[in-house]
Amino acid sequence: MPKDPDMLPESLESLKLRAFDLRIDNLTAITAAASGHPGGTLSAMDIMQALFFGEMRHRPADPHWAERDRFVLSKGHAVPALYTVLAHAGYFSRDLLPTLRRLGSPLQGHPANFLLPGIEASTGSLGQGFSIAIGMALASKLDKTPDGDKFRVYALIGDGESQEGQIWEAAMAAPKYKLDNLVVILDHNKGQIDGFVDEVMSLNPIADKWRAFNWHVVTCDGHDYTSIRAALAEARATKGKPTFILAETTKGKGVSFMEGKVGWHGVAPTQAQLEDAVKELNAAKAAFESTATVGAVGAVGRTN
Amino acid sequence: MGAPVKNEPGSTAVASRDAFGDALVRLGETHPELVVLEADLSESTRSKKFAKKFPNRFFQMGIAEANMLGAAAGLSLAGKVPFCCSFACFVTSRFDQVRMSVCYSATNVRIVGSHAGVGIGEDGYSQMGLEDIALMRSIPTMTVIQPADDLETAGAVEALLTHKGPAFLRTTRQKLERVNKEGYKFELGKGVTLVDGKDLTIVATGGTVGPAVHAAALLAKDGVSARVINIHTIKPLDVPLLAKAARETKRILTVEDHQITGGLGGAVCEALADAEPVRIRRHGVLDVFGESGTPEGLYKHFKLDADGIAEVARDFLK
Numbered sequence: 001m002p003k004d005p006d007m008l009p010e011s012l013e014s015l016k017l018r019a020f021d022l023r024i025d026n027l028t029a030i031t032a033a034a035s036g037h038p039g040g041t042l043s044a045m046d047i048m049q050a051l052f053f054g055e056m057r058h059r060p061a062d063p064h065w066a067e068r069d070r071f072v073l074s075k076g077h078a079v080p081a082l083y084t085v086l087a088h089a090g091y092f093s094r095d096l097l098p099t100l101r102r103l104g105s106p107l108q109g110h111p112a113n114f115l116l117p118g119i120e121a122s123t124g125s126l127g128q129g130f131s132i133a134i135g136m137a138l139a140s141k142l143d144k145t146p147d148g149d150k151f152r153v154y155a156l157i158g159d160g161e162s163q164e165g166q167i168w169e170a171a172m173a174a175p176k177y178k179l180d181n182l183v184v185i186l187d188h189n190k191g192q193i194d195g196f197v198d199e200v201m202s203l204n205p206i207a208d209k210w211r212a213f214n215w216h217v218v219t220c221d222g223h224d225y226t227s228i229r230a231a232l233a234e235a236r237a238t239k240g241k242p243t244f245i246l247a248e249t250t251k252g253k254g255v256s257f258m259e260g261k262v263g264w265h266g267v268a269p270t271q272a273q274l275e276d277a278v279k280e281l282n283a284a285k286a287a288f289e290s291t292a293t294v295g296a297v298g299a300v301g302r303t304n
Numbered sequence: 305m306g307a308p309v310k311n312e313p314g315s316t317a318v319a320s321r322d323a324f325g326d327a328l329v330r331l332g333e334t335h336p337e338l339v340v341l342e343a344d345l346s347e348s349t350r351s352k353k354f355a356k357k358f359p360n361r362f363f364q365m366g367i368a369e370a371n372m373l374g375a376a377a378g379l380s381l382a383g384k385v386p387f388c389c390s391f392a393c394f395v396t397s398r399f400d401q402v403r404m405s406v407c408y409s410a411t412n413v414r415i416v417g418s419h420a421g422v423g424i425g426e427d428g429y430s431q432m433g434l435e436d437i438a439l440m441r442s443i444p445t446m447t448v449i450q451p452a453d454d455l456e457t458a459g460a461v462e463a464l465l466t467h468k469g470p471a472f473l474r475t476t477r478q479k480l481e482r483v484n485k486e487g488y489k490f491e492l493g494k495g496v497t498l499v500d501g502k503d504l505t506i507v508a509t510g511g512t513v514g515p516a517v518h519a520a521a522l523l524a525k526d527g528v529s530a531r532v533i534n535i536h537t538i539k540p541l542d543v544p545l546l547a548k549a550a551r552e553t554k555r556i557l558t559v560e561d562h563q564i565t566g567g568l569g570g571a572v573c574e575a576l577a578d579a580e581p582v583r584i585r586r587h588g589v590l591d592v593f594g595e596s597g598t599p600e601g602l603y604k605h606f607k608l609d610a611d612g613i614a615e616v617a618r619d620f621l622k
Contacts (some may be wrong), residue, residue, distance in 0.1 A: 066383070070382075072378075112408065113381075113409055113410060114409075114410040120381065121377070121378070121381060121405070121409045122404060122405075122408040122409040122410070123404070124404070125400050125403075125404045127370070128370075128374050128400075128401060128404055128405045129374075130374070131370070131371045131372075131373070131374020131375050131377070131378070131401075131405065132374045132375070132377045132378040132381065132405055132409065133378060134371070134374065134375045134378060135374065135375035135376060135377055135378020135379040135380070135381070135382070135386075136378040136379070136381060136382045137378070138363060138375060138378070138379055139378065139379045139382030139383065139384050140382065142339070142360070142361070142384070143382075143383075165370070166370040166371055166374070166401070169366075169368035169370055169371035170371045170374070170375075172366070172368065172371075173365060173366070173368065173371055173375065177363075
């Protein structure tokens with residue numbers, strides 16, 4: 001368990017337990033908005049929770065703290081998952097989540113950094129957040145002290161997004177500046193709006209491409225917290241070059257009728273489908289609770 | 305008179321790209337937050353001087369302008385003031401990155417587009433910034449500045465160190481004769497009346513300001529009293545000054561080394577249609593592509609030199 005007071009300390013059990021609630025809150029918000037991206041939010045959810053609970057140094061009560069680690073959601077359409085994680089981390093009230101995509105809400109359909117604490121960059125036009133993360137990592141290096149870099153930077157990109165030319169401009173630039181304070185994570189869910197990535201425009205061999213661009217490459221199971229944490233630890237220990245984490249994920253993870261279905265990329269569930277999803281997630285949560293020796297989960301961490 | 309100034313030894317005229325490069329070096333001393341990004345044109349944009357003096361704060365990003373703009377946005381979001389340099393045509397053509405990463409992410413990125421207009425000469429249309437003002441001024445929060453001489457360029461760069469929000473600074477390859485006096489104080493958003501007059505107002509920007517002043521002198525010989533206003537800040541536009549000129553002179557002639565669509569002329573028309581509708585003639589590159597030639601030859605061809613501007617003004621007054 002991390003001792004740093006600027007990390008939200010979490011046991012694996014509490015992460016796993018919260019993952020059910022995050023998915024429920026996320027789908028509830030998307031259903032209330034009647035539009036959004038269930039598939040790619042559920043595939044990215046566990047990666048984001050792992051970052052904000054146990055990996056990143058940040059202060060939800062002081063979101064502009066200059067030394068905070070940065071998370072840039074380059075695949076901006078997954079932002080309901082980020083809003084949900086931020087709310088659970090204490091950046092703002094969970095009551096705000098159902099205002100997703102409503103007129104006047106800071107929870108825009110895609111991230112707007114000047115409207116909400118915890119959102120580091122406005123994204124949604126694919127390929128751009130990664131470059132912004134590079135600029136932040138450069139600034140962190142410029143401001144480094146004898147203790148090291150000022151902060152670390154994490155960017156989450158998508159499969160379809162990896163078809164953008166700018167991704168490869170950025171992939172070329174980060175190793176030049178030896179940005180070992182930068183981690184790029186690919187939510188490798190293998191789907192995009194028009195179908196399977198392999199049919200639309202294959203990325204393969206994706207890991208080899210990043211290796212050829214001089215990145216340290218790690219693979220993990222993007223739904224297994226032990227695996228995600230191991231990959232992040234390896235990135236932290238890697239010096240002199242940036243790390244690319246290939247996170248194997250499943251689109252729609254956690255809801256049986258959504259899993260692996262590219263049709264769930266950009267369509268909101270109906271109220272009936274939401275109820276089915278919530279029932280399934282709650283049942284899975286109850287089953288997990290009955291087997292896990294979690295004890296006082298609520299007392300761990302600083303969640304609201 | 306009034307053509308782009310030839311690069312003759314001993315000339316006191318300075319290209320605004322040179323004034324920009326010198327200002328970066330000077331201000332870099334006292335402003336550690338100032339950083340510069342470049343896309344393989346540091347010799348041409350004049351960011352090279354800064355690169356030599358402050359190598360740690362200079363980022364050579366290669367011929368990858370989209371990534372450069374994003375990296376500049378990230379540097380700004382982490383507290384730096386990045387000047388992001390390339391030719392105006394190349395850097396503003398990454399419009400989506402400017403729109404999303406630079407503007408919608410609420411940064412203080414300064415996009416510096418050199419090689420404005422047909423004034424670059426021989427390289428031809430592909431290297432000419434001719435639609436850049438139109439693109440940049442269409443985005444909310446963006447400030448658009450085009451200085452007319454070295455003093456104004458230095459003032460603009462200094463103002464942009466503390467200005468909040470994204471900005472586009474347009475500089476020239478060709479030398480510009482000085483139109484402002486020593487000790488000139490740059491005021492962002494304020495037009496400058498260089499010549500008073502009552503029969504019409506010539507509103508010029510950047511490389512056409514010097515020629516416009518000479519055109520006013522040519523018109524004076526014909527008994528025409530032309531006012532000349534230098535608009536260095538195209539956005540936000542100095543509407544009160546332009547409305548006053550419209551009221552007092554009844555006719556406005558805009559002159560720019562840029563397409564007449566969406567540039568200074570477009571901005572003035574939009575503003576005066578609301579504030580003080582009068583007859584306006586937009587003059588510049590008339591919705592055609594630029595071409596190769598000498599800077600002087602092209603200014604003559606496009607009637608952007610003093611003779612050409614005076615000719616257009618006479619026609620407008622008929």
